[in-house]
Amino acid sequence: VVPIKDKAIESKIHQTFRLQYLKDVVLARTLEDSTFAVLNSLIFFNHVDIVNHLQHDAEFLKELFSILESKIESLQRKRDVVLFVQQFCAIAKNLQMASRAGLYRALSQHGLFGIFEHSLADPDPLVRMAGAEILVSILEHDPNLVRSYILAQVKQDKLKKPLVETVIQRFIADQDLGMKAQYAEVIRVLLDTTAGFGDSGITGPAEPMLHKPEPEAEDFLNLFYDNYMTEFVKPLMGLPEQKITLAGMHRLRYENG
Template sequence: MGAPDRSPATSNSMQRVKVYRLNDDGKWDDQGTGHVTVDYLERSEELGLCVVDEEDNETLFLHRISSDDIYRKQEDTIISWRDPEYSTELALSFQETTGCSYIWDHICNVQRNLHFNSLNNDTFHRMNSELRELPAIELSTLPLILKIVVESGIADQMRLVELIVANQDFFKKLMDIFLICEDMENLDGLHMIYKIVRGIILLNSSQIFEKIFGDELIMDIIGSLEYDPEVPHVQHHRNFLKENVIFKEAIPIKDPSVLSKIHQTYRIGYLKDVVLARVLDESTIANLNSIIHANNALVVSLLKDDNTFIQELFITLKLPTTSEESKKNLVRFLHEFCSLSKNLHMVQQLRLFRDLMNEGIFDVIADVLQSPDKKFVLTGYPYSFLEPRSKSSTFSCCQEGRDSTPRTVGSRPDYRFW
């Protein structure tokens, strides 16, 4: 159960779908093709699914997202449900599996917030919540903190999130104790801290995630999760991230906020896919995926608005002194950059592709198609670059759903933004 997030659980990323309605004969009628997004319904504070017709840009379909368990995801490309308002079966068939997962994650987030809001009222708190404040964060109070985190009911979980978010020093103090326990080889303390941190993550609060995924805390948080009492050997996630994983840039990224988001996205994905892969529930995974998607969109948006970055990319590609391997890396970066742009609004996508065409992307494609490297030639097909919803085939710190085992350059795993 997570705390409510005041930021809208909406996305400007529109995914191509067909809308189907089950008729009285038990057959699915095609209602049209368009682009779906999650957004606020007109003159309403409620979030819903909105499909805009791809031909005339008129609203093809509207549906208010329900808190009830009515939605089903099928075959990776279909979301279906029985609409209680119209007593009919509806389905969205997505062109891409990534688009289906993207909208599914947002539906789950909206439902989670609806459940939270239905419970979060003063009367409920007064009648049901016994948790008034957190104990002081000390080594001696770890058992009590652990008991609060893992044994709280729904009302106390909500109150716990509020108290943790309000306490600016909670995680700093907890991580200080973790480092002390690690120095002293205090396994009992380390095991308790593991359970506390795991339990807090399972509260699934976006506000808490914002705190623990910051640059100041994330490595210590991951470190505290190395001491799982159910695993016979201590894990070494920090060593892996610090010593074995390297970040390679096809072209230097100078904006520190972009670099921070790239590193954060990789670490969130690593935590989701490796560190806590066997303990996370679907709701928490959906929330983490949403953070990854949002980071993808922000990174692409910031880079596309950096004119000097785009210009430097194409200048380097055209320089006769640029090595063949560097050119391949730059093309792969450009390929993934276009693929990740699916997280942008359609208008932004079109503007981006217009700018890329002005910079000479078709010259790049033509050059790639003449390469003797057959695998590399596949990267150069125009649809691979300019189809907004094409799948990225590369491993990236900004790409959700990647293999949890990084590929290697020489003997060192790397992650890249290309």
Template sequence: KDVVLPRALDDNTFAALNQLQFFNNVQIISSLTNDVQFLQGLRDKLMEEGATAEQLLEALKLLQELCAVTKTLQLYHRSAFYRKVVEHGYFVPLAGFLSRPEPALRLAAIDVLLSSTLHDPSLLRAHVLQQRPDATMLRALLKVLTSDDASGEKPQITEVLRALLDPESMEGREQDDFLNLFYESHVHELA
């Protein structure tokens, strides 16, 4: 689309196609955001214990693609999508994927987490704070960062952690709670 079409079409036609694609993406994300059965079904598929790695990867790739599409949308639609993702508990299976042996599952889960934290780190921060004192998600992120075989995943995990630990993006109580949790209970895992 970005290479062939601009050469073959005039500017107005290309702009009209881009606008059509944008409106279709808005419609798709809005429809799926409001479809409770779809959101629950996808989350259930991600948490299905008997599912093969391929089935889990397909469901995770769908979520990853939805996150990629939301990057091009307006803030309102992105925020609505990520709020629903949090409401339906998607962070729970994503934390589980971080400890899986399949690199494709880990990478896709990290990509979804990175998209979420780049949009609004407070969503993942709130999830981690709700998990206290265990903080399974934070522990899983740190385990990937300190593991020997996750070299391709480390830059993305570093970005997620950087967004989570950025005091500029935190409000008063959240800043105190999250930084205390991290430095008192988890920073030793990095050493």
């Protein structure tokens, strides 16, 4: 998507791809436990080096996320950015908490949340799934990071559709059950304010909209129930009413055994 100028890191990316192919395809049925462990270790440490380098490469991240905001870039290139970030977040799941915190801090400071505007409503189901997986990855790491962004988004730009509204609309409109499950999980985690804060200080000082290390859960719940609950339950409210008599209930119980 964006050229990686460091040749050593570029070489390490190619090496990691070959190691994974070797482990998962070529030697999948013949690997001994010791060899399997060695390959996993090599892949893991390569991932650490790659993530550490790219998250500190401000020029790379700026160029990467600027593609999404560009009006002259092709739709396919914007989709490639989404898929790249999805792979990036998938790698981060296997890293230690400190490394994940640094990665999400760097991504959020360079426009990570702008990716959902382009991915969640994309006609391509693969891109929508990638966007949902990125959002779930962030929520698994730090739900309050997403809540604080949504609260700031509502306050700062009332003309722009908030992320939570996009998620609800996609949850209702998307016909794919796998996608519905992803959106349902996103909504569940956002509303589960008892889960606490994932990693204190992840948001860092550089992004004004993400300053609050612990956004008030009550503010988010008030926002959701005051503004979006009606839309969320609209499909249920639209179901036709059916009167069930006491005799009908007994008959259903009898028919169901």
